[in-house]
Amino acid sequence: MSDSPIDTPILDLIANPDDDALRAALNDVHPFDVAQAVEELENAEIWAFLRRLGDPLNADVFSHLDLDHQAELVQEHAPEETAPLLERMAPDDRVDVLQAIDDELRERILARMTVSQRRVTERLAGYEEGTAGGVMSPEFAALPADLTVAEAIGLLRLQAPRKETIYDIFVIDDASRLIGVVGLKDLILASPKDRISEIMRAEVISIRADEDRNEAARKIREYDLLTLPVVQGDNRLVGLVTVDDVLDVTEEEATTDFHRMASVGNIQTDLLGASMSLLYRKRIPWLLVLVLMNVFSGAGIAYFEDTIAAAVALVFFLPLLIDSGGNAGSQSATLVVRSLATGETVLRDWLRLLRREVLIAGALGLTMGLAVSMLGFLRAGPDIALVVAVTMVLVVIVGSLIGMSLPFILTRLKMDPATASAPLVTSLADICGVLIYFSIATWWLGLQAA
Amino acid sequence: MSDSPIDTPILDLIANPDDDALRAALNDVHPFDVAQAVEELENAEIWAFLRRLGDPLNADVFSHLDLDHQAELVQEHAPEETAPLLERMAPDDRVDVLQAIDDELRERILARMTVSQRRVTERLAGYEEGTAGGVMSPEFAALPADLTVAEAIGLLRLQAPRKETIYDIFVIDDASRLIGVVGLKDLILASPKDRISEIMRAEVISIRADEDRNEAARKIREYDLLTLPVVQGDNRLVGLVTVDDVLDVTEEEATTDFHRMASVGNIQTDLLGASMSLLYRKRIPWLLVLVLMNVFSGAGIAYFEDTIAAAVALVFFLPLLIDSGGNAGSQSATLVVRSLATGETVLRDWLRLLRREVLIAGALGLTMGLAVSMLGFLRAGPDIALVVAVTMVLVVIVGSLIGMSLPFILTRLKMDPATASAPLVTSLADICGVLIYFSIATWWLGLQAA
Numbered sequence: 001m002s003d004s005p006i007d008t009p010i011l012d013l014i015a016n017p018d019d020d021a022l023r024a025a026l027n028d029v030h031p032f033d034v035a036q037a038v039e040e041l042e043n044a045e046i047w048a049f050l051r052r053l054g055d056p057l058n059a060d061v062f063s064h065l066d067l068d069h070q071a072e073l074v075q076e077h078a079p080e081e082t083a084p085l086l087e088r089m090a091p092d093d094r095v096d097v098l099q100a101i102d103d104e105l106r107e108r109i110l111a112r113m114t115v116s117q118r119r120v121t122e123r124l125a126g127y128e129e130g131t132a133g134g135v136m137s138p139e140f141a142a143l144p145a146d147l148t149v150a151e152a153i154g155l156l157r158l159q160a161p162r163k164e165t166i167y168d169i170f171v172i173d174d175a176s177r178l179i180g181v182v183g184l185k186d187l188i189l190a191s192p193k194d195r196i197s198e199i200m201r202a203e204v205i206s207i208r209a210d211e212d213r214n215e216a217a218r219k220i221r222e223y224d225l226l227t228l229p230v231v232q233g234d235n236r237l238v239g240l241v242t243v244d245d246v247l248d249v250t251e252e253e254a255t256t257d258f259h260r261m262a263s264v265g266n267i268q269t270d271l272l273g274a275s276m277s278l279l280y281r282k283r284i285p286w287l288l289v290l291v292l293m294n295v296f297s298g299a300g301i302a303y304f305e306d307t308i309a310a311a312v313a314l315v316f317f318l319p320l321l322i323d324s325g326g327n328a329g330s331q332s333a334t335l336v337v338r339s340l341a342t343g344e345t346v347l348r349d350w351l352r353l354l355r356r357e358v359l360i361a362g363a364l365g366l367t368m369g370l371a372v373s374m375l376g377f378l379r380a381g382p383d384i385a386l387v388v389a390v391t392m393v394l395v396v397i398v399g400s401l402i403g404m405s406l407p408f409i410l411t412r413l414k415m416d417p418a419t420a421s422a423p424l425v426t427s428l429a430d431i432c433g434v435l436i437y438f439s440i441a442t443w444w445l446g447l448q449a450a
Numbered sequence: 451m452s453d454s455p456i457d458t459p460i461l462d463l464i465a466n467p468d469d470d471a472l473r474a475a476l477n478d479v480h481p482f483d484v485a486q487a488v489e490e491l492e493n494a495e496i497w498a499f500l501r502r503l504g505d506p507l508n509a510d511v512f513s514h515l516d517l518d519h520q521a522e523l524v525q526e527h528a529p530e531e532t533a534p535l536l537e538r539m540a541p542d543d544r545v546d547v548l549q550a551i552d553d554e555l556r557e558r559i560l561a562r563m564t565v566s567q568r569r570v571t572e573r574l575a576g577y578e579e580g581t582a583g584g585v586m587s588p589e590f591a592a593l594p595a596d597l598t599v600a601e602a603i604g605l606l607r608l609q610a611p612r613k614e615t616i617y618d619i620f621v622i623d624d625a626s627r628l629i630g631v632v633g634l635k636d637l638i639l640a641s642p643k644d645r646i647s648e649i650m651r652a653e654v655i656s657i658r659a660d661e662d663r664n665e666a667a668r669k670i671r672e673y674d675l676l677t678l679p680v681v682q683g684d685n686r687l688v689g690l691v692t693v694d695d696v697l698d699v700t701e702e703e704a705t706t707d708f709h710r711m712a713s714v715g716n717i718q719t720d721l722l723g724a725s726m727s728l729l730y731r732k733r734i735p736w737l738l739v740l741v742l743m744n745v746f747s748g749a750g751i752a753y754f755e756d757t758i759a760a761a762v763a764l765v766f767f768l769p770l771l772i773d774s775g776g777n778a779g780s781q782s783a784t785l786v787v788r789s790l791a792t793g794e795t796v797l798r799d800w801l802r803l804l805r806r807e808v809l810i811a812g813a814l815g816l817t818m819g820l821a822v823s824m825l826g827f828l829r830a831g832p833d834i835a836l837v838v839a840v841t842m843v844l845v846v847i848v849g850s851l852i853g854m855s856l857p858f859i860l861t862r863l864k865m866d867p868a869t870a871s872a873p874l875v876t877s878l879a880d881i882c883g884v885l886i887y888f889s890i891a892t893w894w895l896g897l898q899a900a
Contacts, residue, residue, distance in 0.1 A: 028653045032672050153638065160639055167617050167634070167676075184617070184634055188603065189610055203478045221701065222482050224694045226617075226676070243693045247671045247700065254704035255788055261708070262784035262872060263777065271789040272799055279810050283781050284817055287846075290777050291818055295825060297769035302829075305762060312759055316751050319772060319880050320744040327713065327740050327873045331733050334712035338705055339721040349722055360729050367734055368741055375745060379752075396737075422712060422872050423777045430769050 010037040014045075019052050026057060035064035043072055050085070059088035071100035079105070083112035090164060091117075092137045092245070095124045124239075132216040133209030135249060136230045136239030139164040142172045143196060145179060150192035152182075168227040170237055171200045178204055178229055178237040206231050209238055214253060217246040218343050257341050260418035261334060263290070286423065293427040297322070297434050304438035307445070313380040314441055317372070317388045322433035324368055325395035326426030329403030332357060333425045336407045340417050350408045357404045358397065365396035387444050391437045398436065399429035460487040464495075469502050476507060485514035493522055500535070509538035521550035529555070533562035540614060541567075542587045542695070545574045574689075582666040583659030585699060586680045586689030589614040592622045593646060595629060600642035606634075618677040620687055621650045628654055628679055628687040656681050659688055664703060667696040668793050707791050710868035711784060713740070736873065743877040747772070747884050754888035757895070763830040764891055767838045770822065772883035774842060775849030776876030778814055782807060782853030783875045790857055790867050800858045807854045808847065815846030837894050841887045848886065849879035 010029065013022050026034055038046050038061070046069070050058040062070065062085055074082045074097060086094050086109060098106050098121065110118050120138055127133025141163045143152050152169070160166050169187070171180035180200035190199045206229045207216050220228050220243055228246075230239040263286035301308070308314060336353070339345035345353070369392040376385030403425045407417035460479065463472050476484055488496050488511070496519070500508040512520065512535055524532045524547060536544050536559060548556050548571065560568050570588055577583025591613045593602050602619070610616050619637070621630035630650035640649045656679040657666050670678050670693055678696075680689040713736035751758070758764060786803070789795040795803070819842040826835030853875045857867035 030673055157639055160635055185610055189607055221697045223480055244674045247697060250700050258708060258784060258788050262780050264781045264784055271785055271795055276806060276810055280813050284814055287777055287814060287818055288821060291774060291821055294770035294773050298766040301766050308765060309762055312755060315758060315765055316748040319747040322769060323744050324741060327737055330712050331714045334708060334714055335721055338708050345721050356726060360726055363730050364734055364737060368737055371738060371741055
């Protein structure tokens with residue numbers, strides 16, 4: 001009856017009182033699908049289900065729940081029960097959950113973990129959010145350089161079950177400094193007697209723990225890596241970022257930029273799942289700010305009351321002109337925001353882009369000015385047609401320059417350039433548009449009247 | 451002198467007449483960095499450099515150039531020289547280049563390839579763009595189920611150099627049907643005498659070649675996969691999509707959505723690299739469409755000329771009201787477009803979202819209506835304040851419903867929902883706003899005057 005072939009059996013199985021049958025059946029289903037299915041249930045039902053699943057399946061399923069759900073479940077249950085579950089999660093995912101709950105509860109949970117797990121957790125939690133350290137896993141496979149390939153494979157067999165990935169194996173010296181990398185593929189292809197030092201690549205692309213996580217994403221994407229080693233201080237290896245961490249980062253950053261550009265606060269949970277009050281709170285602040293900005297457009301119009309009263313036909317072209325400036329401006333802003341986000345453009349490119357933008361916007365404005373001058377002529381005669389056409393050119397140029405410059409200014413002020421949202425650019429372009437339009441109209445029509 | 455520590459040496463090395471020294475030095479640099487450095491040169495210089503690099507380095511560097519550059523270089527040189535270079539590229543990248551050049555030249559290049567490479571290329575080129583088949587690689591590692599682990603590793607050693615990845619090994623039956631998957635990690639951990647059939651996972655997540663490539667991206671992201679097998683017909687294994695293909699897809703799709711939402715055509719080359727005429731051509735069509743749409747707002751205003759002449763103060767609030775509807779609408783459109791793109795929301799969720807949106811937009815509109823009614827009262831008295839406040843509530847609701855519905859309608863019409871750009875929503879909301887505002891004003895102020 002359901003759309004997904006997996007939903008129904010899983011939810012049916014939960015009704016089955018036989019725990020062993022449940023576990024056996026779910027062993028073959030991907031934990032993501034199980035998590036998807038139970039996400040529909042009440043929290044109490046999810047928890048009862050996780051209890052019945054037992055080790056180690058419950059941690060796999062729990063890891064694939066939404067972060068919001070994870071935090072709620074941990075918040076609602078005793079540390080005696082949640083601490084062992086959290087200990088079985090990947091350390092980077094565990095830190096995310098712990099950072100989403102109360103400080104006091106977090107301390108009580110940490111106190112129940114083994115000393116080594118607590119240390120790992122606390123060290124990871126020490127990295128700032130948004131850095132490579134904040135998304136890395138400490139579970140890398142590392143070997144000294146003087147082993148033979150046969151010895152290395154033997155050691156990997158012992159390490160593998162506890163490591164996130166063994167497909168890139170890092171080579172370190174006595175002081176844990178990163179000196180090379182070997183792919184598991186290279187190990188398989190090498191002769192068992194070869195030394196690691198002979199087959200490793202000494203040119204390793206790495207990232208410092210305090211660098212931006214977007215930079216980690218960029219490196220993994222551009223260099224086609226599976227893992228990126230994270231180093232600190234004197235090139236000491238402290239963790240690794242995997243390509244699947246980066247996929248999540250890329251998706252999340254793209255969503256954040258996207259939402260900011262339309263002046264929606266960032267909403268990471270899905271649209272149907274988000275509560276109405278969350279959606280209200282994320283949307284209202286910018287809408288109110290923009291209302292207040294638009295008051296300036298109104299003030300501009302009030303200033304030119306006599307001009308408008310003298311030629312009401314001017315009002316016909318008002319939405320057209322101010323929207324065109326805003327549209328051209330939000331195009332520029334979008335191009336620049338995306339370009340800054342992907343790292344193609346940097347702060348010092350501003351002047352070069354600005355020069356090009358004047359020319360492009362001039363060409364756009366001329367084309368649009370020609371289009372509206374014909375409309376203006378038919379509707380309101382040659383004078384207003386001329387005023388409207390000239391205004392169009394200027395408004396498009398001014399709007400584009402605002403749209404292009406705002407993201408750079410925000411970046412300079414250490415703010416997120418995506419906050420230079422299309423509506424903000426539109427509002428600024430509106431104010432300029434009103435002033436330009438009625439100034440030209442007053443001057444030109446006044447000149448004719450004289 | 452340069453910002454990047456790598457640029458200068460590479461460009462210096464090109465000046466070095468010793469080819470062996472050049473190759474030795476570049477062997478330790480990632481081909482992406484070499485490509486980045488030479489991308490600044492003229493096409494003729496790039497080609498001369500690739501010639502000096504020789505096999506196999508030249509194909510690695512060539513693979514990391516922009517697609518635009520690759521196509522230009524192939525177009526400018528003889529098939530005798532370009533065919534061997536293309537043959538050394540990954541088949542999926544090769545197909546992209548061949549699809550970007552003239553049909554006639556493509557045939558001449560294909561004619562110079564080995565029969566097997568030509569067949570692979572033609573088969574891959576047969577999959578539609580945007581499908582999983584269109585991004586997959588045919589170079590997967592596959593084994594029969596009855597081998598022992600030791601035999602499997604032996605076979606992999608032979609296959610590995612020619613395969614894109616051997617970290618997931620697919621298990622197939624006599625008819626090439628996909629029946630399981632084994633991680634290289636599992637092979638390393640297993641006993642050499644174990645059979646593949648005993649250690650493989652039989653529940654394989656796969657995708658059909660004709661499914662959307664975004665669906666491949668979603669599966670890889672959600673199931674944390676390194677590779678996703680691509681099947682056809684009777685579950686026959688035809689290729690694999692790797693996580694790094696998907697990273698590129700995710701980045702590209704996010705950029706495309708982002709650009710579409712601001713009514714910029716899709717621009718994949720970087721902003722500074724894009725020619726001025728490309729930027730003009732990508733931006734002008736929508737700007738002109740929007741100009742034409744705005745004419746309807748003007749027509750609406752013209753219809754209410756008498757109302758405006760009777761109360762010029764109404765014009766003061768015009769930008770405020772129509773922008774607010776547009777802003778609320780573009781927020782909704784953005785949330786829905788992103789949600790459709792990530793697969794969280796599907797077509798049949800429309801009605802549920804619409805009901806919620808009416809309530810959210812009502813709350814937003816009331817808040818904004820209260821804010822402007824005070825402004826309206828101070829500036830223009832109680833009557834206009836009331837008209838403006840009521841209009842605000844209605845305009846925000848109508849704008850939001852337009853913004854929310856348009857992406858669904860476009861999806862239903864099999865068009866890209868991201869085309870429901872913020873400016874388009876704004877223009878539609880403008881027209882509705884003008885009609886609502888002046889209708890209410892005419893009725894209320896007329897009522898008062900009577």
